[in-house]
Amino acid sequence: MVQTRKTVVSLIGVPTDAGASARGASMGPEALRVAGLRERLEAHGLSVRDTGNLAGPPNPWQPPVDGYRHLAEVAEWNRLTHEAVHAELAAGHLPIMLGGDHCLGIGSISAVARHCREQGRKLRVLWLDAHADFNTSTITPSGNIHGMPVACLCGFGPDELTRIGGHVPAISPKVIRQIGIRSVDEGEKRFVHQQDLEVFDMRYIDEMGMRHAMELALATLDDHTHLHVSFDVDFLDPDIAPGVGTTVPGGPTYREAQLCMEMIADTGRLASLDVVELNPAFDHRNRTAELAVDLIESLFGKSTLMRK
Template identity: 80%
Template sequence: MNAQPAISIIGAPTDIGAGDRGASMGPEALRVANIVTTLEGQGLEVIDRGNLSGPANPWQPPVDGYRHLTEVVTWNRLVHEAVHAELVQGRFPILLGGDHCLGLGSISAVARHCREAKKKLRILWLDAHADFNTNILTPSGNLHGMPVACLCGKGPKELVEIGGHVPAISPKWIRQIGIRSVDAGEKRFVHEMDLEVFDMRYIDEMGMRHAMELALATLDVNTHLHVSFDVDFLDPDYAPGVGTTVMGGPTYREAQLCMEMIADTGRMGSLDVMELNPALDVRNRTAEVAVDLIGSLFGKSTLMRK
């Protein structure tokens, strides 16, 4: 990655995979919180590509364990093509969600790009949830609880085949951080698939620094680092504006350290910012915290670091 990547912002205003309405307003809330000027203030060239336009949320019950499968497939294909197009041009895509089902389209595009460019891929999944459900395991049918499983080839054919390679990724490429809510059946599946998870107990015992050192270990010049940042990663005291709050998440300072350590690698090449729900927020506070943390991902720090 270049020291100063040219950034493309892509909005995906949908709550198609979520259990609450409102994440569709996330991209606009992040813009209101000055994501563009924050990044430009760090000397980065930023183009806002505007919002993708996909099907409306029909708000229907699940069919065969999936809610809104057809619409979720359409949105993820749109995201996949948009993210891949930016990577082909050598730009740094930031996807503004929208709910986290869109991580499937985004990460499958990054994986496709890495195959084409003969690069290794490392994915950091910053989230309160493992998002490793299937239609058999899910209590809700909401597809925002399934993108990691789909990326690993476990899901409906229409979703796992986005990107043209099944599975899109190996579970070995993912590091999940901040996890503290996993459904009963999902827990066994995460164990079977041998996902590397730094849950909140691990972070409590070992500290965020140690967790991040392990999550970022063995990155080299030929590794593309993708960060998928679900805003519910943060403790709800700092980020109330999400649909699925879970108490006991990282503090603001722990999250800052996490972002600064990612920035220090110089390897980040793409980013998702997901699940911000302004309808549940307080005066856009969660969007402002998210933008502040995104600034740190791009090297904002208190002092000049040696």
């Protein structure tokens, strides 16, 4: 099952790198547009509206304060993201949040969770990433908030971030499935274990295969489940996707990533999407953006053959 011709997809650009460890992810939304995201989705029969970019505070590029870098700026960008994503969901649209760094998952997913509470729907979040992003101010080695969004969504973080959307925690760790993980800080490992996050790391994928990992990650979805995908481009192996600020060797290959996206599309449940951490400053002739658009197409039903 794939999205129908009546599906309205809303692109929401959020051009900030205030939560990141390197400058440049703020240029990600435009790189995805240059790579033809809107046109490629429209070719699949989707109605696409580009809402443009949100306007928020600049990146001050300052050191951490009390374990957080740029907390005020990150909080404002996430508040803006929350409201924009929630408005599109309330209108019956499928929002694609174009980041920007992965701190923005706080605003986006808290909006999705709010929408699910209002609609009485269950939520499943697939977190495609090289990193667990489950740090807190006390265990972070850097203070960069793009390493904290999952923890904040689960209620572990400052009020400025955990209370976005008005419900603490925004989500339970039980709704998340993390896929492709291969870089977790030492204190973060213990915290992930304590909170019992369901993680399909690269060792699991090496041993069991992407198909088996995705079958488990997608298990028990039903008509009352809203499926959200948070796609950090550093999920991909840097050999095929160099345009990110935090490359980690040993990620999914092109074919593994395609299988991941196609199996998500096969569920017919995709209802919202983040695409984050694309950094054109580290890319080669927009190669990573073009790959990301290719994979997003697969999320919306592109396949080699018509599947039964």
